[in-house]
Amino acid sequence: MKACYVTGVKSMKGNSRSHSLHATNKTWKANLQKVTIINEKGEQVRVYVSARALKRGVKRGTIKRA
Numbered sequence: 001m002k003a004c005y006v007t008g009v010k011s012m013k014g015n016s017r018s019h020s021l022h023a024t025n026k027t028w029k030a031n032l033q034k035v036t037i038i039n040e041k042g043e044q045v046r047v048y049v050s051a052r053a054l055k056r057g058v059k060r061g062t063i064k065r066a
Contacts, residue, residue, distance in 0.1 A: 002032055005047035006057060036066040 003010040009030045016026035031051040039045045044066045049057070057063030 002030075002048050004030060004032060004050040004053055005037075006049055006053040006063065009050045009053070038064040038066050 001010055009032075011030060012028045014026055014028070015023040017023060032048040033051055033054060034046060035049050035054060036044055036046045037049070049063070054063065058065065
């Protein structure tokens with residue numbers, strides 16, 4: 001299962017409810033993007049990062065894109 005490299009965010013499961021409250025299974029997927037970043041060791045690594053973490057990490061300087 002895919003998960004965010006930075007925050008660990010992954011898919012959520014729950015029920016989709018109709019007007020009559022009939023429950024059917026539903027999955028909400030995280031907005032994961034495949035990006036190449038430079039990790040702590042200075043190596044280029046291709047990982048999945050959520051769009052939210054990518055936006056904040058690049059802005060704050062905690063994520064360095066290759």
